[in-house]
Amino acid sequence: MALIILGHPNIEKSLANRTILEELQNSDLDIEIRNLSALYPDYNINAKAEQEALLRHPQIVFQYPLYWYNMPAILKQWFDVVFEYQFAYGSKGDKLKGKDFIPSFTVGAPESEYHTLGEHHFRIYEFCKNLEQTAYYAGMNYVEPVYFHGTSVNAGYTEEDVKTKAGQQAKRLIQKLQDFRR
Numbered sequence: 001m002a003l004i005i006l007g008h009p010n011i012e013k014s015l016a017n018r019t020i021l022e023e024l025q026n027s028d029l030d031i032e033i034r035n036l037s038a039l040y041p042d043y044n045i046n047a048k049a050e051q052e053a054l055l056r057h058p059q060i061v062f063q064y065p066l067y068w069y070n071m072p073a074i075l076k077q078w079f080d081v082v083f084e085y086q087f088a089y090g091s092k093g094d095k096l097k098g099k100d101f102i103p104s105f106t107v108g109a110p111e112s113e114y115h116t117l118g119e120h121h122f123r124i125y126e127f128c129k130n131l132e133q134t135a136y137y138a139g140m141n142y143v144e145p146v147y148f149h150g151t152s153v154n155a156g157y158t159e160e161d162v163k164t165k166a167g168q169q170a171k172r173l174i175q176k177l178q179d180f181r182r
Helices: 017-026 049-054 074-080 124-137 159-181
Strands: 001-006 031-035 057-063 102-109 145-147
Touching: 001 017, 017 031, 017 102, 017 159, 031 049, 049 074, 057 159, 074 145, 074 159, 102 124, 124 159
Parallel strands: 001 031, 001 057, 057 102, 102 145
Antiparallel strands: none
16 A cells, blocks of 8 residues: 655646546555645644554655755645654654655656756756655665656646646556555
């Protein structure tokens, strides 16, 4: 069973992330989805409830859009509150040890803009170093991220293109999660 931590601040307006969630829900996977914005619209995150959810699952998927080269504020707040001392790290902070940490995110701009001479100057993986270090620090198994570019209708991508790409990402994520079950 996998836990999906949804860090999108407004999932109803996100064609890409909403499509991924729908595909996950329609799959044969046994998943639990925690929509942080619905659970905590005031950002007052219940650390104990979230920690209990983490303890129930061997695979943890963090689903979100890439905002300003990082995760949305609600997901950052979630990490700040939930990954606390003596739970995620510290002398007794081994509660997440061995669990799989799986980033799954969407990127509005095209891949061609994410390189040294591109508009954003860095490859996507370089923006994931904080995630990787967080996983390692908590004793988790960092799994290479699942993501795709070109999700912004504002940047000229059609809804059909976005939905197709999101469906493909969902299938890759589902396959990853199924591989863990074997």
